Amino acid sequence: MRVVESINRALHDLMETNSRLVILGEDILDPYGGAFKVTKGLSSAYQDRVWTTPISEGGIVGMAAGLALKGRPVIVELMFGDFIALAADQIINHAAKFRWMYNDQVEVPVIIRAPMGGRRGYGPTHSQSLEKHFCGVPGLTVLATHEYADPGALLHRAFAARSPHLIIENKVMYARPVLGTAALPRPPDADIVIVTYGGCVEHAVAAAAKLAAEEEIATTVVAVEQLSPFPYEDVQRQVGNCTRVVAVEEGSPGWGFGSECARALIGRVKYFSALAGPDHPIPSSREWEDDVLPGVSAIQAACLDLFRKG
Amino acid sequence: MTSSIAPNSTFSQLEVHAGATPLGLELPTVVRFYQQMMLIRLLEERLLDLFSQGLLFGTTHTSIGQEANAVGVVNALDRDRDIVWSNHRCHGHFIAYSGEVEGLIAEIMGRITGVCGGRGGSQHLCFRNFHSNGIQGGTTPVAVGTALARKEEGAVAVAFLGDGTMGEGAVYESLNLASVFGAPVVFVIEDNEIAQTTPKALTVSGSIVARAEPFGIRTFAYDGNDPVEIFELAREAVGYARAESRPCWLYLRTERIGPHSKGDDTRPALRLEQARARDPIPPMRRRVANFEAIDAFCRSVVDRAVESAAAAPLARG
Numbered sequence A: 001m002r003v004v005e006s007i008n009r010a011l012h013d014l015m016e017t018n019s020r021l022v023i024l025g026e027d028i029l030d031p032y033g034g035a036f037k038v039t040k041g042l043s044s045a046y047q048d049r050v051w052t053t054p055i056s057e058g059g060i061v062g063m064a065a066g067l068a069l070k071g072r073p074v075i076v077e078l079m080f081g082d083f084i085a086l087a088a089d090q091i092i093n094h095a096a097k098f099r100w101m102y103n104d105q106v107e108v109p110v111i112i113r114a115p116m117g118g119r120r121g122y123g124p125t126h127s128q129s130l131e132k133h134f135c136g137v138p139g140l141t142v143l144a145t146h147e148y149a150d151p152g153a154l155l156h157r158a159f160a161a162r163s164p165h166l167i168i169e170n171k172v173m174y175a176r177p178v179l180g181t182a183a184l185p186r187p188p189d190a191d192i193v194i195v196t197y198g199g200c201v202e203h204a205v206a207a208a209a210k211l212a213a214e215e216e217i218a219t220t221v222v223a224v225e226q227l228s229p230f231p232y233e234d235v236q237r238q239v240g241n242c243t244r245v246v247a248v249e250e251g252s253p254g255w256g257f258g259s260e261c262a263r264a265l266i267g268r269v270k271y272f273s274a275l276a277g278p279d280h281p282i283p284s285s286r287e288w289e290d291d292v293l294p295g296v297s298a299i300q301a302a303c304l305d306l307f308r309k310g
Numbered sequence B: 001m002t003s004s005i006a007p008n009s010t011f012s013q014l015e016v017h018a019g020a021t022p023l024g025l026e027l028p029t030v031v032r033f034y035q036q037m038m039l040i041r042l043l044e045e046r047l048l049d050l051f052s053q054g055l056l057f058g059t060t061h062t063s064i065g066q067e068a069n070a071v072g073v074v075n076a077l078d079r080d081r082d083i084v085w086s087n088h089r090c091h092g093h094f095i096a097y098s099g100e101v102e103g104l105i106a107e108i109m110g111r112i113t114g115v116c117g118g119r120g121g122s123q124h125l126c127f128r129n130f131h132s133n134g135i136q137g138g139t140t141p142v143a144v145g146t147a148l149a150r151k152e153e154g155a156v157a158v159a160f161l162g163d164g165t166m167g168e169g170a171v172y173e174s175l176n177l178a179s180v181f182g183a184p185v186v187f188v189i190e191d192n193e194i195a196q197t198t199p200k201a202l203t204v205s206g207s208i209v210a211r212a213e214p215f216g217i218r219t220f221a222y223d224g225n226d227p228v229e230i231f232e233l234a235r236e237a238v239g240y241a242r243a244e245s246r247p248c249w250l251y252l253r254t255e256r257i258g259p260h261s262k263g264d265d266t267r268p269a270l271r272l273e274q275a276r277a278r279d280p281i282p283p284m285r286r287r288v289a290n291f292e293a294i295d296a297f298c299r300s301v302v303d304r305a306v307e308s309a310a311a312a313p314l315a316r317g
C-alpha cells in the first residue's frame, strides 16, 4: 500500500464510523479527488459530508472550527500546505485557543491536513515546509506523516484526540510504499543517530545505508512523528547513549526542528549538527531544488564530518 | 454603472506582413492583436508538448482560449509606467506586456536566462512593472499599494483575478482599501466559469459582475472574446482609473479551452465543446488575410526561444 492509499483508507474508515464527520477542501470531489488524490472516492461514498469549498483557506478553517465546536468534527484538506499562511489567524487565534480560553468547556475536533515539501519543481509558493511556524502554538498538535510508520494510524490517533491537529504530509511521499517502523535502520551501538521527520526520512535512511556500506559507520534513523509539542523524552530515549547526532529538516534554517533536537539533547551528546533547507525561498528549477534541499549526499557528508570529529 | 459592448461585427480583411518584433507594435491594431494572440497560443501549446515529452518539470497553467483578454487589456496600458499584477495563469498577460518569449520559456525550463533566473518558474514572474504570484487573491492588496505609490506619476495598476478567486477575503479587503484610498486599480476578472476542477456554480454565490459596486467602484462588463472590443472597453476602464484616481472592476466573461494545468480537465465533453466554440483565434483569422505568415513568424519565434533556452545553463544552487 502506498502512503496516499493509507491516508485515503483511514479517511474512509473515519467517515464510516463517525456519521457526524465532515471533510472540507478545494477540488476534493470525484472524479478529481483532490490535487494529490488523497480524497479520492470519498465524495462518491459520502456525498452529503464531503464538501468542496470555495478558494477560502482562512474561511474554511474557521468554519471547520465552528462546526467542530458545536458537534461536527472536521477534517480539512489544504490543497498545498503553503496556503496554511492564509489560515494562520483561524488556527492560532481561534481554533487552538478556544478550549483553554473557554475554561475547558468546549472542544475543537479539527484536523488540518497539509501537503508540504519541495522536489516537484512547483516553485516558491507551492514547495515550502511551513510547519515550524505552527509549532509551539499552545493548543495545537503538529504531526508529520512518514512511510516508516503507519500514515493511516496517525490520522486515527489525531482524530481520537478531539483537539486541533495539523498533519504535515509530503507531496513526494504520497507515492511511496508504506514500509513500517521495522524498516528503519536501528543497528545496535550506533555510531551516529540521524533525527528527522516527514519527507526527509527516506533520504536519511538512504544515507544510513550508504554510510554502512561505504564507511562501515552504523547509523540509526529516528523518525519523529509528533513535532509539537516536541517529544523531548522520546527523542532522548531513542538517541540513547550515542554521542553523535545529526538533525535533518527540509524547512528553512533556524528556529526549527534542529533547534528543538538540540534542546532535547544538550548535555547528552558530544557532537551535534543540523541540516535544513535554504535560507531563501524554494527555487522553481528542479536541479536547483536538489542542490539546496538536504538530500542523501548532504546527510551522508554531515554524518561523516561528525564521525571524523571524534 | 455597468457598460457593455455586444460581441460583433464585420471588419474588412487586413493584409500586412508579420511584425518585426514579437509584439508587432508597429502593426495595425487587428494584425498586432492577432500576432500577439498567436504568439501566446503557440508558446503555450509548445509548453504542454514539452511537458508531455518530460522535458519540463513542475506545473504550468495555460491561457489557451483566454488570449483575447491578455491582449485586449495589456494593450490598453502604458507599458512604460503602468503596473500589472497577474496570477497563476499569467503567461498570456506576461507575453502581451513584455514579448519576452525566450525569457519565459527559459524561466519555466529552469535556466539562468529566464526572466527570474530560474527561481520563479511558470507562475512567479517579474519583468519591469509586471509581476505574478501563485497565491490566489494575495496580490490584490499589493496591487492597491503599487497603484497608490505611482499614482502621482499617472500610473494605473491592473490586477488579474479568476472567478474562483472571488472566494478569497483579501479581494474584498482590497476593494475597500482601493475605494477608501482612491487607488487607480483596474481589477480584471477573467470569468471562465471554472476554478481548477470546480464549476463556478458550486462555489461562487451571487453575481460577480455586481460585486464591486457596493464599494462605490465603477464596473465595466463584457461577454465575448473579441480582443478589439476588450481593448476598447479596457481603454475606457484604464482611462477612468487614471483620470479619476479611482479603482474600477472590469469583468470579462471568457473560456478556458485547455486543462487547468496538464491533463487535469474533468469537464464533460459538451462543456468543453462550448468552450472551444468561443475560441478567439478563428474569428481573428477571418479578419487577417495573411494569418499564415504571422503564424509562421510566431512559430519561428517560439522555436528559436526553445532552442536557445535549452542551450542555456541550468539554474543551480
Ligand SMILES: Cc1ncc(C[n+]2csc(CCOP(=O)(O)OP(=O)(O)O)c2C)c(N)n1
Residues within 6 Å of the ligand: A026, A055, A057, A079, A083, A086, B088, B089, B134, B135, B136, B137, B161, B162, B163, B164, B165, B166, B190, B192, B194, B195, B196, B256, B260
Ligand atoms: C491561496 C490559494 N489557494 C489555492 C490555490 C490553488 N489553485 C491554483 S489556481 C486555482 C483555481 C483558480 O481559479 P480561478 O480563480 O477561477 O482562475 P482560473 O484558474 O480559472 O484562471 C486554485 C484553487 C492557490 N494557488 N492559492
Ligand SMILES: [Mg+2]
Residues within 6 Å of the ligand: B162, B163, B164, B190, B191, B192, B193, B194, B195, B196
Ligand atoms: Mg476560473
